[in-house]
Amino acid sequence: MSGNPVFTRLPAWLAASRAVPSAACAVARRTLATLAALILAQGAAQAASETEEVDLSRLPIEQLLTLEVSTASKFTQKVSDAPSAVSVVTATDIKAFGWRTLGDILRSMRGLHASYDRNYTYLGARGFLRPGDYNSRFLLLVDGYRTNDSVYDQGTVGSEFILDVDLIDRVEFVPGPGSSIYGSNAFFGVVNVITRNGGDVNGGRVAAEAASHGAAKGRLTYGWRSAAGTDFLLSASGFDARGQDLYFPEYDFPATNNGFAQGLDYDRGHGLLAKFSHGPYRLTFAHAERKKGIPTAAYSQAFNDPRSFTLDTQSFADFGYRHSSDHDTEWNARLYVGRYDYRGDYVYDAQSAVVNRDGSRALWWGGEIKWVSTRFDRHKLVAGVELQRDERRDQHNFDTDGTNIRAILDDRRQGSRAGIYLQDEFALRDDILLNAGLRHDRNSAAGGVWNPRLALIYKPARGTSIKALYGSAFRAPNAYEQYYQVPGEGGQKPNPALRPERIRTRELVVEHHFSAESRLTASAFHNTVSDLISQELDPADDLLIYRNLSRAIARGVEVEYERLWQSGVKLRASYSLQRATDDASGTLLANAPRRLGKFNLAAPLFRPGWMTGLEAQYVGRRNTLAGTVDAYCIANWSVFLANVADRLDASFGIYNLFDRRYADPGGEELLQDAIRQDGRSFRVKLIYRF
């Protein structure tokens, strides 16, 4: 493949599509352009048909209250406190684009890309996606509750995520270091998932869906809000996907079923969400369990053995209290308990009854108090204290044939973390805002860490703002990196002396509103990661060990254009040009695309509540551990139809519309250097409201 020219002067989405290298993708582009034109024309027709004149000033206000309105598209405002170029996705977008997982949502956002190894989904930001990292460098919040567990600090974004995406009201991604407010793991960014309320659902829903590769999913939800403000939501869902028989050329030998892993790509799970709120009180309980077959024979297992799988079980209960006083001060308090159990069955000898069982048990509880005040003239202050007790950070590993057990690892740990922070947003002048924050963390695994953040926001003209940002973040080593040990060849040894890894970010953001309907965001960033925790082989004993090894630098620019039309058509397109390199060798990091392009177009169709979403994603060529994977461009198309029959909504989606072949880089634990991704697939969904 030839090198891609740089089209930085073109509009972001155009540049993204121009940079697509293959001829086949050009066909995709033309078809996409035609579809986009059709959608835009449809939107315009819709606008024209809305000319039925009603003099609303003559309607009594009682009648206004009963009118059904079609929601206008608008730029959603962030709720996060961090000064940053935040990306926001709402429930309407999730419907329009037919997104199935949190990973689908996040990979549509500027600067993010995702990678799937047919077991877990991994998230990358601004050129960083560390092979073997279970998203521990992202803080994943659900309604402000930290879901990263206390063993791996894992943030789950694939089908293993704790929520059904249909229960999401909005997702915000705050790129950049968030440790000055959120502490550890807010390294490359913070993902904040806000769930729907009972009042938003207002009644019952039964949803059933069927998708390619024998996938089925069902959901039952009931939501209710009383006149007195009591809000209640209960939802249960389950899914079962048979998956495909996958071919891996690396295993194409007669002894290993000619490279076919049969019936091992299954993905099953269920989940529960219960929410209750009354006045200032709020209580949430969530639980999810997911079992995934491992078709890749990861960790040098016997290929095509049906006994290999991972099982992830997570739950949490979160209690919150909110109090406002004098309209200028707000108190938020929270108490929570969470757990995450992982079990993985690994088979090293197909002839033997022995299975190696790897696992962890994480249990933690804690609380926080946050205070927001605008009491002082020109200042908005945010202060908070957080405490967390990691009751269990246990890891185990043993061989078993069903009756006998040979213990290999039984490591039991506890820990604690505490943080205190203060942030001030100070209006120096009417057009200059200074945002300064500082947080101190104490962590039993990492000692004390200070993280500052400084942002200067200048508004030279109406509709334009320039933000200069500086900040640092940290990630404490997790229990797996510090204490996991397995003896023997290919084994691993512990390193309790690991230090936290650090990131320092400098960023310049320019936001410009051309009108209330169009917005351009451009950003240039420079990230320096030091003491990066990486795995290496110790030549003394041939064991793997995690050490604070490397220093890495990522630089890049991002441009995003958003446009709304009165007809309800909404466009979001972005292009990122980035370069993430290892500081010592100067080589590009693995799974770090130099170019990313995103194109999302949503439009209303024919009738109120009908809409369609068309998206395209371009990911540039990436280094793998041993070679490269080609750039790819895929498109997804989805339609949502409200009220196709009485109380019945329907949705239909085609993913990887043009059946493009593409692959994601594999991690160290895989023999495969690249893992091929799904071709074209379909989903049909029906939702009955009662």
Add this chain to the structure above:
Amino acid sequence: MNIGTAHRFFSRSALALAVATGLPCEAQPAAAPMSALPEYKVKAAFVYNFALFTDWPQASLNDGAPLNVCVNAESALRPALNEFNDKAIKGRRMQIRAWTDAADAVRQCHVLVLDSVDRERWVHLRKDLAGASVLTVADDAEIGRRGAIVTLHLENNRISFDIDVNAAREARLTLSSKLLRLARTTP
């Protein structure tokens, strides 16, 4: 399923089928409450009604002078509000004005319409407005929580509103009992 709902079911299915197969089909009847109206047009009508059912203290109204409704120039509500320009309110002319940052200008408004664009400056605006008889209408829950008099909400495709009675009292505005009765909550 009774005959009425069965009929509705089949006619809607037929419509869906017609649309899906590309057959031409008639739009729904044009009577206002039957089909959905654009959100901002209805919200603008609410703002007009709020002005209609509010009494300002004599001191803040000059005889025959227009009633100023100020809105941020970037606000998505502005085009819809502009359609209410020159409408009569109790013998006065309603004037829609694009509002500027200058503090004294804000105190000249009778109604100030705010949306999420105004969030950052609201903290400071509130102080500039202290004691002024300005009816603040927030099309944003965040500003609503932080002391706007009326807050608009969109719930299940219908618009509702909250009234903060204390904030109204501080601004020396008298909101009609009808408004208070129709409001969702009156804390």
